[in-house]
Amino acid sequence: MIVGIPKEIKDHEYRAGMLPVGVEELTHAGHRVLVQKDAGLGSGIRDSDYERVGAQLVDQATEIFATAELIVKVKEPQASEIAMLREGQLIFTYFHFAASEALTRGVLNSGATAIAYETLQDKRGNLCLLTPMSEVAGRMSIQQGAKYLERPQEGRGILLGGVPGVEPAHITVLGGGVVGTQAARIAAGFGASVCVLDTNLERLRYLDDIMPHNVTTLFSDRHTILDQLTKADLVVGAVLIRGARTPRLVKREDLKVMKPRAVVVDVAVDQGGCFETTRATTHAEPTYVIDDVVHYAVANMPGAVGRTSTYALCNATLPYVLFLANQGLTNAARQNLDIVSAVNVHHGQVTHPAVAETFGLPYVPFLA
Numbered sequence: 001m002i003v004g005i006p007k008e009i010k011d012h013e014y015r016a017g018m019l020p021v022g023v024e025e026l027t028h029a030g031h032r033v034l035v036q037k038d039a040g041l042g043s044g045i046r047d048s049d050y051e052r053v054g055a056q057l058v059d060q061a062t063e064i065f066a067t068a069e070l071i072v073k074v075k076e077p078q079a080s081e082i083a084m085l086r087e088g089q090l091i092f093t094y095f096h097f098a099a100s101e102a103l104t105r106g107v108l109n110s111g112a113t114a115i116a117y118e119t120l121q122d123k124r125g126n127l128c129l130l131t132p133m134s135e136v137a138g139r140m141s142i143q144q145g146a147k148y149l150e151r152p153q154e155g156r157g158i159l160l161g162g163v164p165g166v167e168p169a170h171i172t173v174l175g176g177g178v179v180g181t182q183a184a185r186i187a188a189g190f191g192a193s194v195c196v197l198d199t200n201l202e203r204l205r206y207l208d209d210i211m212p213h214n215v216t217t218l219f220s221d222r223h224t225i226l227d228q229l230t231k232a233d234l235v236v237g238a239v240l241i242r243g244a245r246t247p248r249l250v251k252r253e254d255l256k257v258m259k260p261r262a263v264v265v266d267v268a269v270d271q272g273g274c275f276e277t278t279r280a281t282t283h284a285e286p287t288y289v290i291d292d293v294v295h296y297a298v299a300n301m302p303g304a305v306g307r308t309s310t311y312a313l314c315n316a317t318l319p320y321v322l323f324l325a326n327q328g329l330t331n332a333a334r335q336n337l338d339i340v341s342a343v344n345v346h347h348g349q350v351t352h353p354a355v356a357e358t359f360g361l362p363y364v365p366f367l368a
Helices: 020-028 047-052 061-067 101-110 131-148 178-190 201-210 222-231 252-257 267-271 301-335 337-342 353-359
Strands: 002-005 032-036 056-058 070-072 090-093 113-116 170-174 193-198 215-219 234-237 263-266 287-290 293-296 343-346
Touching: 002 061, 020 032, 020 047, 020 301, 032 061, 047 056, 070 301, 090 301, 101 343, 101 353, 113 301, 113 337, 131 178, 131 234, 131 263, 131 267, 131 293, 131 301, 170 178, 170 222, 178 193, 178 215, 178 234, 178 267, 193 201, 193 222, 201 215, 215 222, 222 252, 234 267, 263 267, 301 337, 337 343
Parallel strands: 002 032, 002 070, 032 056, 070 090, 090 113, 170 193, 170 234, 193 215, 234 263, 263 293
Antiparallel strands: 113 343, 287 293
């Protein structure tokens, strides 16, 4: 199979779709790997590192999209890339379709098959290709929140851990999954006062057992959320519904109860965000202010730490890339149901129920 690795073109996206070890594994298995020049530079990987293990370097993404049977990326295809997709081509990347109807319809019209990292579920129910980037984003949410709480960055001028005689920041984390857990752990390490909200009591019991004393767990409902908004210096949106649009837990009118220049870091922006006021931003212009609340909603947060993120992601994706290349989609799906869970679009039809429901489109189960 011909496998293509284009350079990522989303704003300030420094991750790469494959490590040199992945190229080596694929070429040893008899596959041809095309890598666009400079695809790995943002992650500290040189063209020569790819070339030395058998990659064929190409100048333009057009050659990769025109030739490759399997495209391996990091972020969803951008407009110029959607235009290059071909019928029957396999695209293996993060899509987050529920956040963009234009992307969904563009891929549907292309006839390409979208295999989404974020919905690939293993036998234990884990989202094993989403987890590495959720870990990165959860940790980064506190790093970014701390920065934008500084007064020069338009925040309240709050130090997360406070100092002797001055109380620490109050941080509210909406969601106790992977992102929320990582955010709470890092925030606790800074010495902040942290509350994690979730609707899953078993998850809350687990977090209560493993978290340090400065982390409190609370059942999430409308009243609890509003109460937390009045106290929070920083709110982290960490809600995920698999494949679907994130519910808007915080309305615009709710911002009025928040402290002036409090900060919102909505990690859920990839799936639409859990604040009504969330709109995707970029690393070039990461924040905006609505009703005196600072919003940070960068849709590719882990891209800023490309070296860490690329290695974490590719460690998880490589076995599936190899399996798809060796077996082809049909045989791979028949042998491994993980692959079936990742197919969101196939032959111009939506094959993931949550994506179909989001946009009122027909759902056609993917049958290998």
